[in-house]
Amino acid sequence: xxxxxxxxxxxxxxxxxxxxxxxxxxLAARFKALxxxxxxxxxxxIAAGENGEACVCDLTEPLNLGQPxxxxxxxxxxxxxxxxxxxxxxWSYYSLVPAALAGLCHQLCSDTDLLxxxxxxxTPRG
Amino acid sequence: xxxxxxxxxxxxxxxxxxxxxxxxxxLAARFKALxxxxxxxxxxxIAAGENGEACVCDLTEPLNLGQPxxxxxxxxxxxxxxxxxxxxxxWSYYSLVPAALAGLCHQLCSDTDLLxxxxxxxTPRG
DNA sequence: ACGGCATATTGATGAATATCGATACACCTA
DNA sequence: TAGGTGTATCGATATTCATCAATATGCCGT
Numbered sequence: 001x002x003x004x005x006x007x008x009x010x011x012x013x014x015x016x017x018x019x020x021x022x023x024x025x026x027l028a029a030r031f032k033a034l035x036x037x038x039x040x041x042x043x044x045x046i047a048a049g050e051n052g053e054a055c056v057c058d059l060t061e062p063l064n065l066g067q068p069x070x071x072x073x074x075x076x077x078x079x080x081x082x083x084x085x086x087x088x089x090x091w092s093y094y095s096l097v098p099a100a101l102a103g104l105c106h107q108l109c110s111d112t113d114l115l116x117x118x119x120x121x122x123t124p125r126g
Numbered sequence: 127x128x129x130x131x132x133x134x135x136x137x138x139x140x141x142x143x144x145x146x147x148x149x150x151x152x153l154a155a156r157f158k159a160l161x162x163x164x165x166x167x168x169x170x171x172i173a174a175g176e177n178g179e180a181c182v183c184d185l186t187e188p189l190n191l192g193q194p195x196x197x198x199x200x201x202x203x204x205x206x207x208x209x210x211x212x213x214x215x216x217w218s219y220y221s222l223v224p225a226a227l228a229g230l231c232h233q234l235c236s237d238t239d240l241l242x243x244x245x246x247x248x249t250p251r252g
Numbered sequence: 253a254c255g256g257c258a259t260a261t262t263g264a265t266g267a268a269t270a271t272c273g274a275t276a277c278a279c280c281t282a
Numbered sequence: 283t284a285g286g287t288g289t290a291t292c293g294a295t296a297t298t299c300a301t302c303a304a305t306a307t308g309c310c311g312t
Contacts, residue, residue, distance in 0.1 A: 017188065019170035024163040032161030036270080037150040040157075044145035056289060062143065069271055071290055090279050090288045105231035162300080182259060195301055197260055216258045216309050 030104055033080035038063055039073050043082065043101075046094050053086070053095040156230055159206035164189055165199050169208065169227075172220050179212070179221040 019027075034040060041063055046054045060070050074094055077083045082100045086093045145153075160166060167189055172180045186196050200220055203209040208226045212219045 015171070015174040015176070017167055017170040018174050019166055021163065021167070024166040024170070028161050028163040028166050031157050031166075035154050035158030035161040037147065037154040038270090040145055040150040040154050041143055041147070044143040044150070045141075048141040048144050050141070065270095066272060067289070068273080068291080072270080075290085087278090087289095092289060101234060105234065108227060108231065164300090191300095192302055193259075194261080194303080198300080201260085213259095213308095218259060 027104075027107065030080050030082075033076050033082065036073070038065060039077055042070070042073055042077065043096065046083070047096055051095075053093045055091040055093050057091070153230075153233065156206050156208075159202050159208065162199070164191060164195075165203055168196070168199055168203065169222065172209070173222055177221075179219045181217045181219050183217070 042059060045059055045062060046052070049058065056067060056070055056074070059074075060067050063070065065073075074083060074085075078085060078094075080100075082097055083094045084097055086095070168185060171185055171188060172178070175184065182193060182196055182200070185200075186193050189196065191199075200209060200211075204211060204220075206226075208223055209220050210223055212221070
């Protein structure tokens with residue numbers, strides 16, 4: 001028996017991933033929404049706004065982006081569940097969905113168990 | 127005074143975002159690394175692997191991706207700080223960086239204060 | 253040294269995306 | 283009703299990205 005056989009990486013039965021494909025797609029979609037600096041700035045600006053909300057006209061200047069672009073990013077954040085919109089007159093006020101970001105972290109911790117370093121302990125060789 | 131003046135969205139002094147542009151770029155880069163279903167599956171597969179590690183040959187089949195593509199995704203996850211690589215013979219073993227994912231969530235909670243619903247309380251009208 | 257295997261890198265390609273200008277829509281005021 | 287303003291949508295474009303085939307690199311056993 002060669003030394004390589006001892007070290008071979010493909011001898012153990014493959015463990016099924018803890019993350020289902022569908023869950024992966026949903027999770028990835030939300031992370032993708034957070035994967036843009038301007039969108040993170042939007043969340044930050046909105047959180048820092050008066051009453052925790054802001055309208056589009058408050059957001060274009062600090063980001064140095066055109067109004068259509070800001071609207072586009074806001075829509076992406078809304079579709080991902082991070083923002084809600086409330087129309088008042090001609091203005092659209094955006095505010096954070098309180099549990100959205102926390103829920104994302106929680107799901108990453110508990111559902112997928114990716115944060116626990118259980119990998120080493122969890123699968124004691126049967 | 128018109129009703130609109132009361133409701134106008136741009137009358138209050140703009141609050142500076144709690145997130146600096148540089149931090150936003152760094153944060154976004156890490157989120158972007160998580161914004162792909164296959165990369166999330168890679169993290170899950172590696173976490174579920176024996177001793178919390180896995181080599182490339184264990185990962186190509188469950189994802190139905192070519193070996194170069196898997197290597198590419200692994201590199202992205204490494205560059206983002208989520209994975210480390212340990213070479214043993216001809217094989218490369220990847221494992222999770224324990225604090226990386228937790229740190230990302232923590233930074234989202236504390237550094238940017240996006241998770242606290244402080245927006246409403248934080249800026250009491252001066 | 254040579255051949256074989258696991259992995260990394262390169263080049264190319266099609267798809268997704270960020271951005272803008274132009275335009276459409278909704279609401280308010282005169 | 284008409285004009286003005288804030289916002290959303292549409293079309294176009296340049297960039298980024300995911301993926302693959304081909305190739306290069308590095309390690310092992312003969």
